[in-house]
Amino acid sequence: MENHVVKVLKSYYVTYDVKCFVVEKPEGYDFIPGQAANISINLPEWKDQLRAFSFTSLNEDNYLEFMIKIYMDHEGVTNMLGGINVGDELILHDIFGAIHYKGPGIFIAGGSGITPFISIFRDLHKKQLLGGNRLIYSNKTSEDVIMKEELQVMLKSNFVNLLTRENVMGFIGRRIDRNFLIENIADFGQHFYICGSTEFVANITEYLLDLGVTPDSLVIEK
Structure with a gap:
Protein backbone atom coordinates (compact mmCIF):
# COMPACT_ATOMS: atom_id res chain seq x y z
CA MET A 1 0.00 0.00 0.00
CA GLY A 97 -6.35 -5.52 11.82
CA ALA A 98 -8.39 -8.56 12.76
CA ILE A 99 -10.70 -6.62 15.08
CA HIS A 100 -13.92 -5.70 13.33
CA TYR A 101 -17.60 -5.99 14.16
CA LYS A 102 -19.15 -9.41 13.61
CA GLY A 103 -22.39 -8.93 15.53
CA PRO A 104 -23.70 -8.08 19.00
CA GLY A 105 -21.58 -9.22 21.92
CA ILE A 106 -19.39 -8.35 24.87
CA PHE A 107 -16.45 -5.98 24.41
CA ILE A 108 -13.71 -6.40 27.03
CA ALA A 109 -10.99 -3.73 27.08
CA GLY A 110 -8.01 -3.00 29.26
CA GLY A 111 -6.58 0.54 29.32
CA SER A 112 -5.72 1.90 25.87
CA GLY A 113 -7.10 -1.34 24.42
CA ILE A 114 -10.37 0.58 24.19
CA THR A 115 -9.15 2.47 21.10
CA PRO A 116 -10.21 0.04 18.33
CA PHE A 117 -13.60 -0.26 20.01
CA ILE A 118 -14.20 3.51 19.94
CA SER A 119 -14.48 3.56 16.16
CA ILE A 120 -16.74 0.49 16.22
CA PHE A 121 -19.04 2.03 18.86
CA ARG A 122 -19.18 5.39 17.07
CA ASP A 123 -20.09 3.64 13.81
CA LEU A 124 -22.79 1.48 15.40
CA HIS A 125 -24.17 4.43 17.39
CA LYS A 126 -24.48 6.54 14.24
CA LYS A 127 -26.32 3.68 12.52
CA GLN A 128 -28.48 3.08 15.63
CA LEU A 129 -27.17 -0.49 15.83
CA LEU A 130 -25.37 -0.35 19.17
CA GLY A 131 -28.13 -2.12 21.08
CA GLY A 132 -27.28 -5.61 22.28
CA ASN A 133 -23.62 -4.75 22.84
CA ARG A 134 -21.94 -4.36 26.21
CA LEU A 135 -18.56 -2.94 27.25
CA ILE A 136 -16.54 -4.16 30.23
CA TYR A 137 -13.67 -1.69 30.61
CA SER A 138 -10.83 -2.12 33.11
CA ASN A 139 -8.33 0.56 34.14
CA LYS A 140 -5.91 1.13 37.01
CA THR A 141 -7.41 4.46 38.15
CA SER A 142 -10.28 6.76 37.19
CA GLU A 143 -7.79 9.13 35.53
CA ASP A 144 -6.86 6.39 33.06
CA VAL A 145 -10.37 6.02 31.60
CA ILE A 146 -10.40 7.13 27.96
CA MET A 147 -13.52 8.88 26.58
CA LYS A 148 -15.65 7.95 29.61
CA GLU A 149 -18.38 10.52 28.99
CA GLU A 150 -18.88 9.63 25.32
CA LEU A 151 -18.88 5.90 26.04
CA GLN A 152 -21.45 6.46 28.80
CA VAL A 153 -23.72 8.41 26.44
CA MET A 154 -23.50 5.75 23.73
CA LEU A 155 -23.72 2.61 25.87
CA LYS A 156 -25.67 3.82 28.91
CA SER A 157 -26.25 0.88 31.30
CA ASN A 158 -24.23 -1.42 29.03
CA PHE A 159 -21.01 0.32 30.10
CA VAL A 160 -19.31 -1.50 32.99
CA ASN A 161 -16.31 0.32 34.53
CA LEU A 162 -13.71 -1.43 36.66
CA LEU A 163 -10.72 -0.01 38.52
CA THR A 164 -7.92 -2.23 39.82
CA ARG A 165 -6.09 0.30 42.03
CA GLU A 166 -8.82 2.66 43.27
CA ASN A 167 -12.18 2.55 44.97
CA VAL A 168 -14.29 5.28 43.39
CA MET A 169 -18.07 5.71 43.34
CA GLY A 170 -19.50 4.62 40.00
CA PHE A 171 -16.74 2.09 39.38
CA ILE A 172 -16.33 -1.56 40.35
CA GLY A 173 -13.14 -2.03 42.37
CA ARG A 174 -11.85 -5.37 41.16
CA ARG A 175 -10.06 -7.15 38.33
CA ILE A 176 -11.69 -9.03 35.48
CA ASP A 177 -11.14 -12.63 36.52
CA ARG A 178 -12.97 -15.89 35.90
CA ASN A 179 -15.40 -15.30 38.78
CA PHE A 180 -16.24 -11.80 37.56
CA LEU A 181 -17.08 -13.16 34.11
CA ILE A 182 -19.31 -15.87 35.60
CA GLU A 183 -21.11 -13.33 37.80
CA ASN A 184 -21.62 -10.72 35.06
CA ILE A 185 -22.18 -12.61 31.81
CA ALA A 186 -25.29 -14.74 31.33
CA ASP A 187 -24.61 -15.94 27.78
CA PHE A 188 -21.24 -17.33 26.73
CA GLY A 189 -22.55 -18.19 23.27
CA GLN A 190 -22.19 -14.66 21.86
CA HIS A 191 -19.29 -12.77 20.30
CA PHE A 192 -16.48 -11.58 22.58
CA TYR A 193 -14.20 -8.73 21.51
CA ILE A 194 -10.99 -8.43 23.55
CA CYS A 195 -8.23 -5.82 23.40
CA GLY A 196 -5.54 -4.70 25.82
CA SER A 197 -2.03 -5.68 26.78
CA THR A 198 -0.70 -9.05 25.62
CA GLU A 199 -1.11 -10.44 29.14
CA PHE A 200 -4.63 -9.02 29.49
CA VAL A 201 -5.81 -10.55 26.21
CA ALA A 202 -4.19 -13.91 27.01
CA ASN A 203 -5.79 -14.07 30.47
CA ILE A 204 -9.29 -13.07 29.34
CA THR A 205 -9.10 -15.44 26.37
CA GLU A 206 -8.12 -18.31 28.66
CA TYR A 207 -10.99 -17.59 31.06
CA LEU A 208 -13.55 -17.41 28.25
CA LEU A 209 -12.41 -20.58 26.53
CA ASP A 210 -12.53 -22.35 29.90
CA LEU A 211 -16.11 -21.13 30.31
CA GLY A 212 -17.18 -22.64 27.01
CA VAL A 213 -16.73 -19.79 24.54
CA THR A 214 -15.78 -21.16 21.11
CA PRO A 215 -12.59 -19.86 19.46
CA ASP A 216 -14.64 -18.66 16.48
CA SER A 217 -16.58 -16.35 18.80
CA LEU A 218 -13.44 -14.53 19.96
CA VAL A 219 -12.42 -11.38 18.11
CA ILE A 220 -8.84 -10.46 19.01
CA GLU A 221 -5.78 -9.04 17.28
CA LYS A 222 -3.70 -12.01 16.13
Whole structure:
Protein backbone atom coordinates (compact mmCIF):
# COMPACT_ATOMS: atom_id res chain seq x y z
CA MET A 1 0.00 0.00 0.00
CA GLU A 2 1.18 3.50 -0.83
CA ASN A 3 2.51 5.56 2.07
CA HIS A 4 1.00 8.97 2.78
CA VAL A 5 2.57 11.99 4.47
CA VAL A 6 -0.14 13.85 6.41
CA LYS A 7 -0.18 17.00 8.50
CA VAL A 8 -1.41 17.07 12.08
CA LEU A 9 -4.55 19.24 12.25
CA LYS A 10 -5.23 18.91 15.99
CA SER A 11 -3.21 17.54 18.89
CA TYR A 12 -4.45 17.42 22.48
CA TYR A 13 -4.55 15.18 25.55
CA VAL A 14 -7.74 13.29 26.40
CA THR A 15 -6.20 11.89 29.62
CA TYR A 16 -2.93 12.70 31.37
CA ASP A 17 -1.03 10.23 29.15
CA VAL A 18 -3.27 9.64 26.10
CA LYS A 19 -2.98 12.11 23.26
CA CYS A 20 -5.48 12.55 20.44
CA PHE A 21 -4.18 13.31 16.96
CA VAL A 22 -6.43 14.52 14.15
CA VAL A 23 -4.64 14.35 10.81
CA GLU A 24 -5.36 14.87 7.14
CA LYS A 25 -7.15 12.03 5.35
CA PRO A 26 -5.73 11.11 1.94
CA GLU A 27 -8.26 10.81 -0.89
CA GLY A 28 -9.59 7.27 -1.23
CA TYR A 29 -8.14 6.19 2.11
CA ASP A 30 -10.58 3.69 3.61
CA PHE A 31 -10.59 1.49 6.70
CA ILE A 32 -12.97 -0.74 8.63
CA PRO A 33 -13.85 0.34 12.20
CA GLY A 34 -11.55 -1.58 14.54
CA GLN A 35 -8.59 -1.56 12.16
CA ALA A 36 -5.23 0.13 12.74
CA ALA A 37 -2.49 1.72 10.68
CA ASN A 38 1.26 1.56 10.99
CA ILE A 39 2.42 5.12 11.57
CA SER A 40 5.78 6.83 11.75
CA ILE A 41 6.94 10.41 12.33
CA ASN A 42 8.11 12.30 9.25
CA LEU A 43 11.56 13.14 10.55
CA PRO A 44 14.80 11.63 9.16
CA GLU A 45 15.65 9.62 12.27
CA TRP A 46 12.07 8.48 12.93
CA LYS A 47 10.44 7.83 9.53
CA ASP A 48 11.37 4.11 9.58
CA GLN A 49 10.19 3.58 13.18
CA LEU A 50 6.68 2.20 12.60
CA ARG A 51 4.11 1.64 15.33
CA ALA A 52 0.50 0.44 15.07
CA PHE A 53 -2.33 2.70 16.23
CA SER A 54 -6.08 2.16 15.91
CA PHE A 55 -8.38 4.55 14.07
CA THR A 56 -10.89 6.20 16.41
CA SER A 57 -12.63 8.28 13.75
CA LEU A 58 -15.32 7.06 11.35
CA ASN A 59 -14.40 5.96 7.85
CA GLU A 60 -16.72 8.59 6.36
CA ASP A 61 -15.07 11.46 8.28
CA ASN A 62 -12.91 13.79 6.19
CA TYR A 63 -10.06 13.42 8.69
CA LEU A 64 -8.34 10.59 10.57
CA GLU A 65 -8.17 10.41 14.35
CA PHE A 66 -5.92 8.36 16.62
CA MET A 67 -5.76 8.23 20.42
CA ILE A 68 -2.26 7.21 21.46
CA LYS A 69 -0.86 6.38 24.89
CA ILE A 70 2.32 8.38 25.46
CA TYR A 71 5.07 6.57 27.36
CA MET A 72 7.24 9.38 28.69
CA ASP A 73 9.41 7.13 30.87
CA HIS A 74 11.51 5.76 27.98
CA GLU A 75 12.75 7.14 24.70
CA GLY A 76 10.75 5.84 21.78
CA VAL A 77 8.08 6.65 19.22
CA THR A 78 5.28 7.50 21.66
CA ASN A 79 7.62 9.66 23.73
CA MET A 80 8.44 11.55 20.53
CA LEU A 81 4.74 11.77 19.63
CA GLY A 82 4.22 13.57 22.93
CA GLY A 83 6.00 16.54 21.33
CA ILE A 84 4.23 16.35 17.96
CA ASN A 85 1.77 19.19 17.45
CA VAL A 86 -0.31 20.98 14.83
CA GLY A 87 1.57 21.39 11.54
CA ASP A 88 3.96 18.49 12.15
CA GLU A 89 3.82 15.50 9.81
CA LEU A 90 3.19 11.79 10.24
CA ILE A 91 3.52 9.00 7.68
CA LEU A 92 0.64 6.56 7.19
CA HIS A 93 1.81 3.10 6.18
CA ASP A 94 -0.26 -0.09 5.76
CA ILE A 95 -3.75 -0.63 7.23
CA PHE A 96 -4.40 -3.93 9.01
CA GLY A 97 -6.35 -5.52 11.82
CA ALA A 98 -8.39 -8.56 12.76
CA ILE A 99 -10.70 -6.62 15.08
CA HIS A 100 -13.92 -5.70 13.33
CA TYR A 101 -17.60 -5.99 14.16
CA LYS A 102 -19.15 -9.41 13.61
CA GLY A 103 -22.39 -8.93 15.53
CA PRO A 104 -23.70 -8.08 19.00
CA GLY A 105 -21.58 -9.22 21.92
CA ILE A 106 -19.39 -8.35 24.87
CA PHE A 107 -16.45 -5.98 24.41
CA ILE A 108 -13.71 -6.40 27.03
CA ALA A 109 -10.99 -3.73 27.08
CA GLY A 110 -8.01 -3.00 29.26
CA GLY A 111 -6.58 0.54 29.32
CA SER A 112 -5.72 1.90 25.87
CA GLY A 113 -7.10 -1.34 24.42
CA ILE A 114 -10.37 0.58 24.19
CA THR A 115 -9.15 2.47 21.10
CA PRO A 116 -10.21 0.04 18.33
CA PHE A 117 -13.60 -0.26 20.01
CA ILE A 118 -14.20 3.51 19.94
CA SER A 119 -14.48 3.56 16.16
CA ILE A 120 -16.74 0.49 16.22
CA PHE A 121 -19.04 2.03 18.86
CA ARG A 122 -19.18 5.39 17.07
CA ASP A 123 -20.09 3.64 13.81
CA LEU A 124 -22.79 1.48 15.40
CA HIS A 125 -24.17 4.43 17.39
CA LYS A 126 -24.48 6.54 14.24
CA LYS A 127 -26.32 3.68 12.52
CA GLN A 128 -28.48 3.08 15.63
CA LEU A 129 -27.17 -0.49 15.83
CA LEU A 130 -25.37 -0.35 19.17
CA GLY A 131 -28.13 -2.12 21.08
CA GLY A 132 -27.28 -5.61 22.28
CA ASN A 133 -23.62 -4.75 22.84
CA ARG A 134 -21.94 -4.36 26.21
CA LEU A 135 -18.56 -2.94 27.25
CA ILE A 136 -16.54 -4.16 30.23
CA TYR A 137 -13.67 -1.69 30.61
CA SER A 138 -10.83 -2.12 33.11
CA ASN A 139 -8.33 0.56 34.14
CA LYS A 140 -5.91 1.13 37.01
CA THR A 141 -7.41 4.46 38.15
CA SER A 142 -10.28 6.76 37.19
CA GLU A 143 -7.79 9.13 35.53
CA ASP A 144 -6.86 6.39 33.06
CA VAL A 145 -10.37 6.02 31.60
CA ILE A 146 -10.40 7.13 27.96
CA MET A 147 -13.52 8.88 26.58
CA LYS A 148 -15.65 7.95 29.61
CA GLU A 149 -18.38 10.52 28.99
CA GLU A 150 -18.88 9.63 25.32
CA LEU A 151 -18.88 5.90 26.04
CA GLN A 152 -21.45 6.46 28.80
CA VAL A 153 -23.72 8.41 26.44
CA MET A 154 -23.50 5.75 23.73
CA LEU A 155 -23.72 2.61 25.87
CA LYS A 156 -25.67 3.82 28.91
CA SER A 157 -26.25 0.88 31.30
CA ASN A 158 -24.23 -1.42 29.03
CA PHE A 159 -21.01 0.32 30.10
CA VAL A 160 -19.31 -1.50 32.99
CA ASN A 161 -16.31 0.32 34.53
CA LEU A 162 -13.71 -1.43 36.66
CA LEU A 163 -10.72 -0.01 38.52
CA THR A 164 -7.92 -2.23 39.82
CA ARG A 165 -6.09 0.30 42.03
CA GLU A 166 -8.82 2.66 43.27
CA ASN A 167 -12.18 2.55 44.97
CA VAL A 168 -14.29 5.28 43.39
CA MET A 169 -18.07 5.71 43.34
CA GLY A 170 -19.50 4.62 40.00
CA PHE A 171 -16.74 2.09 39.38
CA ILE A 172 -16.33 -1.56 40.35
CA GLY A 173 -13.14 -2.03 42.37
CA ARG A 174 -11.85 -5.37 41.16
CA ARG A 175 -10.06 -7.15 38.33
CA ILE A 176 -11.69 -9.03 35.48
CA ASP A 177 -11.14 -12.63 36.52
CA ARG A 178 -12.97 -15.89 35.90
CA ASN A 179 -15.40 -15.30 38.78
CA PHE A 180 -16.24 -11.80 37.56
CA LEU A 181 -17.08 -13.16 34.11
CA ILE A 182 -19.31 -15.87 35.60
CA GLU A 183 -21.11 -13.33 37.80
CA ASN A 184 -21.62 -10.72 35.06
CA ILE A 185 -22.18 -12.61 31.81
CA ALA A 186 -25.29 -14.74 31.33
CA ASP A 187 -24.61 -15.94 27.78
CA PHE A 188 -21.24 -17.33 26.73
CA GLY A 189 -22.55 -18.19 23.27
CA GLN A 190 -22.19 -14.66 21.86
CA HIS A 191 -19.29 -12.77 20.30
CA PHE A 192 -16.48 -11.58 22.58
CA TYR A 193 -14.20 -8.73 21.51
CA ILE A 194 -10.99 -8.43 23.55
CA CYS A 195 -8.23 -5.82 23.40
CA GLY A 196 -5.54 -4.70 25.82
CA SER A 197 -2.03 -5.68 26.78
CA THR A 198 -0.70 -9.05 25.62
CA GLU A 199 -1.11 -10.44 29.14
CA PHE A 200 -4.63 -9.02 29.49
CA VAL A 201 -5.81 -10.55 26.21
CA ALA A 202 -4.19 -13.91 27.01
CA ASN A 203 -5.79 -14.07 30.47
CA ILE A 204 -9.29 -13.07 29.34
CA THR A 205 -9.10 -15.44 26.37
CA GLU A 206 -8.12 -18.31 28.66
CA TYR A 207 -10.99 -17.59 31.06
CA LEU A 208 -13.55 -17.41 28.25
CA LEU A 209 -12.41 -20.58 26.53
CA ASP A 210 -12.53 -22.35 29.90
CA LEU A 211 -16.11 -21.13 30.31
CA GLY A 212 -17.18 -22.64 27.01
CA VAL A 213 -16.73 -19.79 24.54
CA THR A 214 -15.78 -21.16 21.11
CA PRO A 215 -12.59 -19.86 19.46
CA ASP A 216 -14.64 -18.66 16.48
CA SER A 217 -16.58 -16.35 18.80
CA LEU A 218 -13.44 -14.53 19.96
CA VAL A 219 -12.42 -11.38 18.11
CA ILE A 220 -8.84 -10.46 19.01
CA GLU A 221 -5.78 -9.04 17.28
CA LYS A 222 -3.70 -12.01 16.13
